[in-house]
Amino acid sequence: MRQLTSRVKEEAHRLGFDLVGVMRIEPLAEDEKRYLDWLRAGMSADMAYLQRRPTLRARPDELVPGARSIISLAVNYYSGEFDEVGPGQGRIARYAWGRDYHEVIPPRLRALVARIEEWIGRKVQARCFVDAVPLLERAVARRAGLGRIGFNSCLITDRFGSWVFLAEILLDVDLMPDEEDSRTCLRALDCINDCPTGAITQHYVVDARRCISYLTIENRGIVERALRPLIGDWLFGCDVCQDVCPHNRRLPKTTWKEFHPQSGVGKTLALDDVLSIESDEAFQHRFRHTALRRAKRRGLLRNAAIVAANQRYEPAIPLLEQLMETDPDPIIRGHAVWALGELAGRRARARIERALEDEHPFVREEARASLER
Ligand code: SF4
Structure with missing residues (x-):
């Protein structure tokens, strides 16, 4: 033996x-x-x-x-x-770099x-x-x-x-x-x-x-509102x-x-690239053979919206507006509303008001909370 x-x-x-x-x-x-x-x-x-x-x-x-x-x-x-x-x-945890x-x-x-x-x-x-x-x-x-x-x-x-x-x-x-x-x-x-x-x-x-x-x-x-700022620039995981x-x-x-x-996605990803992924198929293709598939498109775009807000990354505003208005996923729309409110404040008010009419209660709630701030 x-x-x-x-x-x-x-x-x-x-x-x-x-x-x-x-x-x-x-x-x-x-x-x-x-x-x-x-x-x-x-x-x-x-x-x-x-x-x-x-x-x-x-x-x-x-x-x-x-x-x-x-x-x-x-x-x-x-x-x-x-x-x-x-x-x-956005930062990627080490285990998922390759x-x-x-x-x-x-x-x-x-x-x-x-x-x-x-x-x-x-x-x-x-x-x-x-x-x-x-x-x-x-x-x-x-x-x-x-x-x-x-x-x-x-x-x-x-x-x-x-x-x-x-x-x-x-x-x-x-x-x-x-x-x-x-x-x-x-x-x-x-x-x-x-x-x-x-x-x-x-x-x-x-x-x-x-x-x-x-x-x-x-x-x-949904990521609790109080926890979103604490996520900092972690797009996937935390080390x-x-x-x-x-x-x-x-x-x-x-x-x-x-x-x-x-050999894989590397240490960071550009938030603009992530926020531009249009479909689940595109997401699967982009992240095949990497651990990032686990988050799915919904999770990764939600995270990118949070990181953009935490970094005060204003170039993301047009992409967030587009997601808020047209994305089929309410989790992504709702977090985009929050991120827009954080990033653009009053400037985004008229657009966020339109989200009060969203069909999904989570998106409407995010819009209400954002407008009350
Ligand atoms: S327990 Fe570790 S991995 Fe989890 S949030 Fe805290 S520092 Fe990050």
Whole structure:
């Protein structure tokens, strides 16, 4: 078993995985309790998929019957710092600069399983996961010795900080488990103090309802008016709590060229370009093979309207006017009304008054609120 485990780890590194560890299949009892408490407190917002069969996430033995081990893998995606972000530019979280990791990583997981089958001379019952998994991935990675959990709830590794994608292989093969990482966070508190929205409500607890990552990616509905200014120039995701984390200083860049900014959308996007995307088809085409697809056109244009207002980016006014008047999506129209009110104030009054006649109550409400300011 020891020899096979060493071979698996060597092969994983050869395939490009930066960290690899093993956990024996067993329930994650403590993590399950914390997760259920978090759900009960409503902190998962409207991410219904997190609430489906919640206990399964902490019971890998039920997820893949017959599985004996979990190979936990991490890929470093850090590829540098942001350049100066000027007006008219929206910031993209680092994990989404390059190609979509959901597409890039799985073939290498399957290659690892194929090698294991060769070595042990039989078909392996295995399931490979990257992110889209009903499993507490960070808890598994900690148990497999990849790193500790930070106050911002990210997995923090010694060599790559928290800039890592996680992946898992659950398989019916006995492997030598690694020792869990039971160290605590450095307790620097920078993530808690610097989070723009106060989303880290206590150590290790992030309230998704306030987290910019959730608000700009998973939430495709209304962003609460009070939270919009706090989003700053984040067009997709947020890296603030990771940027300020002392574990994330002086780290090596990824060797996966797929995650370099030039392989995907890059570090920022021009707000004018985003606000000009006319259809869902155009959006899908523009962002194919990137993680930005997750936000959908509705989410990304809504975010661009918010960032334009936060940056006082007046060149966006004509595009916002057009969206407010003609876009078929009320979420986009409503946020365009708000952004126009913020940017153009009295100058946009006559146009915003027309939005009082909009067919959708959200747009009318935004127009009313804007005119009352
Ligand atoms: S991702 Fe941003 S908003 Fe969310 S907890 Fe971290 S700093 Fe706060």
